[in-house]
Amino acid sequence: MTRTDTPPFAWDRVVSARGQRMNSSVIREMLKITQRPDVISFAGGLPAPELFPIEAVRQAASTVLDRYGPAALQYSTTEGHLPLREWLAARASITPQHVQIMTGSQQSLDLLGKMLINEGDVVLVEAPTYLGALQSFQPYGPQYVQVPTDDHGIDVDALETLLHTTRAKLLYAVPNFQNPTGRTLSLERRQQLVELTARHGIVLVEDDPYGALRFTGEALPSLYTLGLERAGHPDHNHVVYSSSFSKVLVPGLRDAWVQAARPLIHKLVQAKQGADLHTPTFNQMIVAELVEDVMPAQIERVRQAYGERAGQMVQSMQRHFPAGVQYTTPQGGMFLWVTLPEQIDTAPLLQQAVARGVAFVPGAPFFALGGGHNTMRLSYSSATPEQIERGIAALGETIRSALD
Amino acid sequence: MTRTDTPPFAWDRVVSARGQRMNSSVIREMLKITQRPDVISFAGGLPAPELFPIEAVRQAASTVLDRYGPAALQYSTTEGHLPLREWLAARASITPQHVQIMTGSQQSLDLLGKMLINEGDVVLVEAPTYLGALQSFQPYGPQYVQVPTDDHGIDVDALETLLHTTRAKLLYAVPNFQNPTGRTLSLERRQQLVELTARHGIVLVEDDPYGALRFTGEALPSLYTLGLERAGHPDHNHVVYSSSFSKVLVPGLRDAWVQAARPLIHKLVQAKQGADLHTPTFNQMIVAELVEDVMPAQIERVRQAYGERAGQMVQSMQRHFPAGVQYTTPQGGMFLWVTLPEQIDTAPLLQQAVARGVAFVPGAPFFALGGGHNTMRLSYSSATPEQIERGIAALGETIRSALD
Numbered sequence: 001m002t003r004t005d006t007p008p009f010a011w012d013r014v015v016s017a018r019g020q021r022m023n024s025s026v027i028r029e030m031l032k033i034t035q036r037p038d039v040i041s042f043a044g045g046l047p048a049p050e051l052f053p054i055e056a057v058r059q060a061a062s063t064v065l066d067r068y069g070p071a072a073l074q075y076s077t078t079e080g081h082l083p084l085r086e087w088l089a090a091r092a093s094i095t096p097q098h099v100q101i102m103t104g105s106q107q108s109l110d111l112l113g114k115m116l117i118n119e120g121d122v123v124l125v126e127a128p129t130y131l132g133a134l135q136s137f138q139p140y141g142p143q144y145v146q147v148p149t150d151d152h153g154i155d156v157d158a159l160e161t162l163l164h165t166t167r168a169k170l171l172y173a174v175p176n177f178q179n180p181t182g183r184t185l186s187l188e189r190r191q192q193l194v195e196l197t198a199r200h201g202i203v204l205v206e207d208d209p210y211g212a213l214r215f216t217g218e219a220l221p222s223l224y225t226l227g228l229e230r231a232g233h234p235d236h237n238h239v240v241y242s243s244s245f246s247k248v249l250v251p252g253l254r255d256a257w258v259q260a261a262r263p264l265i266h267k268l269v270q271a272k273q274g275a276d277l278h279t280p281t282f283n284q285m286i287v288a289e290l291v292e293d294v295m296p297a298q299i300e301r302v303r304q305a306y307g308e309r310a311g312q313m314v315q316s317m318q319r320h321f322p323a324g325v326q327y328t329t330p331q332g333g334m335f336l337w338v339t340l341p342e343q344i345d346t347a348p349l350l351q352q353a354v355a356r357g358v359a360f361v362p363g364a365p366f367f368a369l370g371g372g373h374n375t376m377r378l379s380y381s382s383a384t385p386e387q388i389e390r391g392i393a394a395l396g397e398t399i400r401s402a403l404d
Numbered sequence: 405m406t407r408t409d410t411p412p413f414a415w416d417r418v419v420s421a422r423g424q425r426m427n428s429s430v431i432r433e434m435l436k437i438t439q440r441p442d443v444i445s446f447a448g449g450l451p452a453p454e455l456f457p458i459e460a461v462r463q464a465a466s467t468v469l470d471r472y473g474p475a476a477l478q479y480s481t482t483e484g485h486l487p488l489r490e491w492l493a494a495r496a497s498i499t500p501q502h503v504q505i506m507t508g509s510q511q512s513l514d515l516l517g518k519m520l521i522n523e524g525d526v527v528l529v530e531a532p533t534y535l536g537a538l539q540s541f542q543p544y545g546p547q548y549v550q551v552p553t554d555d556h557g558i559d560v561d562a563l564e565t566l567l568h569t570t571r572a573k574l575l576y577a578v579p580n581f582q583n584p585t586g587r588t589l590s591l592e593r594r595q596q597l598v599e600l601t602a603r604h605g606i607v608l609v610e611d612d613p614y615g616a617l618r619f620t621g622e623a624l625p626s627l628y629t630l631g632l633e634r635a636g637h638p639d640h641n642h643v644v645y646s647s648s649f650s651k652v653l654v655p656g657l658r659d660a661w662v663q664a665a666r667p668l669i670h671k672l673v674q675a676k677q678g679a680d681l682h683t684p685t686f687n688q689m690i691v692a693e694l695v696e697d698v699m700p701a702q703i704e705r706v707r708q709a710y711g712e713r714a715g716q717m718v719q720s721m722q723r724h725f726p727a728g729v730q731y732t733t734p735q736g737g738m739f740l741w742v743t744l745p746e747q748i749d750t751a752p753l754l755q756q757a758v759a760r761g762v763a764f765v766p767g768a769p770f771f772a773l774g775g776g777h778n779t780m781r782l783s784y785s786s787a788t789p790e791q792i793e794r795g796i797a798a799l800g801e802t803i804r805s806a807l808d
Contacts, residue, residue: 009605028482107679138678263416279659283687
């Protein structure tokens with residue numbers, strides 16, 4: 001049989017309904033056009049690579065091969081490397097049985113979606129919210145309801161009203177230095193959010209990849225901690241905590257974790273068995289080797305660098321942005337959020353900015369149900385102060401010329 | 405509010421229908437009782453750890469940090485490390501665009517299930533089949549139909565009959581040294597299987613983790629290669645090939661891949677974005693560093709060891725098993741399959757075997773729709789010849805005493 005006899009296999013016909021709901025990340029597609037070497041990019045969300053503790057990783061890799069021998073390269077348990085789970089558990093006053101190691105927090109979101117979301121289930125998300133969460137949940141067919149936010153994060157009063165009209169199963173929130181806005185949920189609202197979701201029997205998923213990267217202001221308790229105080233026991237806590245080593249060590253090892261009540265952890269273990277058996281043994285051991293002696297100094301270094309860069313970006317915006325442009329002033333993390341006058345659409349603006357040598361991410365894709373046409377996300381984490389000044393100046397010019 | 409005020413959160417109530425379909429691996433639970441140090445275990449399916457190329461991995465880890473610097477620890481593309489995809493593509497006479505790197509072949513199966521299986525879709529599986537595939541597919545709600553097998557693998561005539569009465573979407577097969585039986589699909593049947601599934605528009609998923617580990621007989625072309633010859637172009641090939649570095653290098657790095665037509669790869673990239681963003685950068689680079697200079701000798705070493713161990717197990721079975729017990733003689737891989745007289749149920753037999761100091765896996769869980777109560781899987785990959793002789797002697801006694 002020759003190639004001319006064989007029609008192409010009709011892949012469209014066999015893709016599941018779930019598969020048809022999936023799309024490529026809009027941002028990922030957009031990043032391709034912004035990756036010209038002559039463009040200063042605030043579009044990505046990459047941790048600063050020049051700060052990576054390369055020598056410490058090299059040393060840790062060698063140490064775990066000495067200490068564990070072939071076990072460092074063998075299959076291991078789905079739950080994860082026990083010393084790492086013990087270390088995480090001790091920090092949160094829970095037991096290792098409440099901790100599941102994951103292959104990046106993207107997997108945490110995927111498996112939570114898989115385990116919790118039936119087609120049509122109402123999932124509450126911030127407006128705007130983390131795009132990666134929408135992408136993980138999407139195949140499971142959620143019905144999103146957007147919760148309004150302001151400078152202090154989720155508008156809890158608006159949420160309370162919503163809860164009287166919608167039967168939600170899950171609320172997804174990024175309380176610290178949110179991606180994309182850089183905003184932080186206030187303490188009072190944290191308490192209200194925990195109480196409100198507990199009373200309504202709603203699973204509260206707290207995504208906290210940036211919490212350790214606070215450069216100004218005081219650390220606030222996690223929703224998980226507040227939930228634990230309220231419930232009295234980790235198995236009664238309705239808050240599910242997701243975090244990762246990607247922003248506080250390195251992302252390329254893909255090590256993350258979930259803290260939750262054991263009945264949920266038990267289901268996540270089953271989901272993970274079918275999803276990838278376990279997170280790479282070697283990588284978990286390397287991370288466990290680094291958490292005590294390397295991570296604290298690494299966090300300090302990253303905090304200081306990101307604090308300087310965020311400060312520079314805010315200063316540059318004050319200098320170069322026209323009146324009527326608003327922006328958040330983050331207390332930590334990697335992002336800030338810019339709101340332009342209503343008449344400007346940031347999607348076409350991106351082309352003009354790239355022509356002037358600067359890139360950002362338009363804000364609209366971060367809204368599950370639309371909105372935010374006049375917003376943009378800027379990342380300062382992997383640009384130098386000098387690049388930030390030049391890039392923001394160019395962006396200011398772009399905005400001015402669009403306003404004219 | 406104190407702990408007595410707070411009822412436990414009703415996790416059962418919020419678990420999705422999909423989540424309720426999931427279960428822990430029966431084998432995984434069983435392995436716990438067989439992991440006593442005084443028990444010789446043929447139950448697990450672990451590659452021999454004493455053969456792992458530890459020093460080569462250490463060196464490769466250091467080399468990639470030198471060569472790529474922070475990029476080895478940074479986020480990377482969902483498709484995977486290009487040099488690794490190029491190397492794999494060249495071997496299969498396809499392009500890197502037909503290759504997707506995965507976090508273990510368990511992820512390949514999960515994402516194929518996610519992308520292809522709608523609830524109620526008919527999925528054809530061998531009887532018996534790889535349990536991990538059932539676990540990956542299960543949450544997506546397939547309706548399994550079992551295809552009979554004999555010593556030469558899938559009974560293609562029986563399959564043809566089945567295809568007239570069932571509307572199947574996907575057939576899952578392990579043609580080389582199948583897990584659990586150790587059987588190999590003959591060349592003639594490979595050709596028939598490829599032709600038959602192509603004509604019926606059925607996706608043929610070929611899982612081939614052990615193919616390189618042949619210790620006797622001649623290598624046979626993969627279903628993927630036959631599908632490619634038939635179709636004339638990789639984008640028209642209806643065979644999807646899944647394999648992994650777990651058995652030919654080390655499992656603890658979790659590096660695997662899928663070869664398929666680009667329309668399917670395109671969907672798998674989307675699925676993987678939501679599932680874990682990408683396979684750990686560092687691990688992919690380490691594997692790419694090892695495939696040329698270390699892997700060929702490693703495969704040779706593993707083949708020789710497994711060949712000796714399989715030979716020893718067959719000899720010991722000839723010596724110690726009573727008449728009426730049948731077993732397969734594998735030409736490669738890690739497993740063989742034992743069929744006892746009908747009146748014996750291997751599930752209760754396991755307890756008696758463990759009491760005599762030897763463990764196996766009862767065969768029933770490998771049948772998607774039941775059967776095989778009198779079968780068992782034995783793995784010889786990680787036992788010494790001396791342990792094999794002692795363990796098989798003890799198992800022979802156990803069988804004899806059950807037959808009495």
